[in-house]
Amino acid sequence: MTPVFNFAALRHETLCCNRCGFCQATCPSYKETKDESNAARGRIRLIRAVIDGELPITEGYIRRIEGCLYCLSCVSACPSGVRIDKIILAAREHYVSAKGLPWAKRLALRQVLPANGRISLASASLRIAQKTVLRLPGADRLVPKGIDVRHLPTTFRSLRRRLPALNTVSHPRGHVVFYAGCLVDYTMPAIGESLVRVLNRSGVEVALSRSAQCCGLPMLVAGDTEAGKLLARRNIALLAEMGGDAVVTACASCGHALKELYPYVFRGDPAMQAAAESLSARTFDISAFLVDQLGFRSGESGFLASSVTYHDPCHLLRGQGISAQPRLLLREIPGLEYREMAEAGQCCGAAGFFQALCPDLSTAVSNKKVKSIADSGAEYVASSCPACLQRIQGSLNLAGLRKKAVHVVQLLDRAGQGLNVVKTGQKL
């Protein structure tokens, strides 16, 4: 496969690390292991060693680069402005093109995720397993440690089979396309249903992208750039064709892919880059869309007697620079008490396939999150990413805490139930 990133050209970027070490303070993999080769600074140095031929691509090298959760904490903490994320992506692509993908990843990234039918089948099969084999004593041995596979959300009916292609309202004030992404579509359709209801109640009609595909982020961060780009191309074309005032997402990682990664991977291809940038400019996380584009005020949207804390997904907080809007929405829900947790911006430990590949590290990171949530004393933990919600809910379950992890739009939806206000405001 032809590399997308010019690996050798990154040498300059690796040299911009002046080794202050400040990234240790934020890097979850360093904080757990206290091992320099698991910190951003160490990874950058190892990558330079490979670029310079000082180190061949060893298994130990791959393991250390794979140990990065792509949480972007180092990127925002680095005083020198080193783009560690881009260096990591390039390094992964480099060794994947040299050594290929391990079979399990290959199966997931090349066979399952690019084919919607197979994702649906996978979700349904897991659901059957949850109701059968996973109930058997000793089934624990079958599943990765630290992940509550028995209660992972699964469904027989995906969002695209639950909802019509166009969810309209009378006299719509706007028309948006909802890019649901695999996890919402095939495992947590309730988030999508809530999102559609909240937008409909605000007078906005919502089209679902029925043939939309996986956003490609899992491939891009795994170093299978070619597979990721293929999906990116299809989504860019499809979403351009669907038009609308905006594209909204409810998944922080999908949003990060559409907004940030698509334009990046098509650098050097002017036509595609322009198309990617135009999609990027009209893609919004749902909280940002509600607050910034729609002027949505949850204060006028019902009542919910409870308390909530908020977890910042890495790919929303640092991946898209959004933290105020979801908090504003939660704070304004009448009856709902908002409690900020400690270190809300710390990674939840999920990091996609990372949790299955590095279960101990992932669980250690996740348990810190669980502690922050428990200490906040809130009943609900809200977030903006289905991947975080699944991991957090699982870790809460395993810790024996009876708290619910929900998407921000689910709380907005619940608070607004019974209300049927269609706001006839300005056109978008």
Next chain:
Amino acid sequence: MVSRAIIQELQAAAGKGAVTFSPEDLIVYSYDATMPEYRPDVVVFPQSTEQVAAIMRVANEHRLPVVPRGAGTNVSGGSLALEGGMILCLSRMNRILEIDRENLVAVVEPGVVNAELQAALAPLGLFYPPDPASMNVCTIGGNVAENSGGPRCLKYGVTKDYVLGLEVVLPTGEVIHTGGSVMKNCTGYDFTRLFVGSEGTLGVVTKITLRLLPLAEAKKTMLAVFDSVVDASSAVSAIIARGIIPTTLELMDRILLRCAEDFVHVGLPKDAGAVLLIEVDGFRESLDGQMRQIKAVCRANQARELRHARTSKEVDDLWLARRTVIGAVGRLEPNYGLQDVTVPRSKLPIIVEEIGDISAKYDLPIGVLAHAGDGNLHPIVLFDARRDGDLAKVHAAEKEICKAALALGGTLSGEHGIGLSKREYLPMEYGPIEMSLVARLRKVFDPNGILNPGKIVAGGIV
């Protein structure tokens, strides 16, 4: 190279998982926050004093060089494995063993991160004053080894003023205890102070007893903006001469202001010649009076603007800018040489002017960052190692800065230590007798010369 037999002995001493010699690990333990790199032969991560003692016995028997280190944020090359051998990484000995509120004392292991200790103390209304810019990552063990300072050391003093006692493993493997939890101690020599600032050359510190202070009731933070760096430093000398000791008096010149602002985006005046970051703390009622006096001095020294931080967010932003600025110079040039000269406080304006002259003479940008109230400067020479000739020029410029400071009655290092980077300058400050005393003293503790060989003064394994 370390033989398989030695590796096995080390594994027996520290546990199998605590010893690594894989190429990946050796590469990442070959550097600290300075430029040079030296690959160790083995890296060991002990988790107890007993393990450290056992490791030292193995190393001593086999004449294996040992370089103790924590987070690897050393800015004088002190944690580099100059002669190969072993990196003894103490980051995993990171327990806070005790916080004694009645005696205002804490006992910690060396791998505890400075900020983690502060975080544990703050809810109890206590703090540990030394606050190096790298406090979010650097370890207390490293702070002890380097006798680290920080902005608020102007009012509160440096690490050595807070270390009451130590547990130390000697290079020969014996464990000794110095000092204790008492506030006064006049029994025999002050071994504690001898180890503090010894840069990992006399022993491996495994337990540290620290003096704590109650947090001040309130503080006020202000940014004084000047058109010229010389005016700013004159203001510093004048404040001190008036007998006013604020908590911090930090100086950043234009080069650094620009780098800092490009990272933190908090509205620092990028067109100013320099700023002073001034903080006072104490009883609420006393603060306004102190600030009033300081402001008057600043105005008399041509301050063009005095900005108060109004919210705690504004205070945090200013400090974030200050703490990260050395790293942020990476935005201008990939490499920097950081000096740490210290002059009598009245000489600050003179040395600042001289640094300006040296910068012009060598045609190298030199940023001036200073714990100005202490007369402790961090001139930062910016360069790009890939451009030919720069390196020699950089060294010449640095040497001249050191000379200038010494001529003013100053010293080479205020808080970073000599390590490797300033080793060649030491004979400018030490005479032959002092130089030989250093070597002789080391021999008393470390007859085989295995501990951090080649640091402070040249010399290696005996």
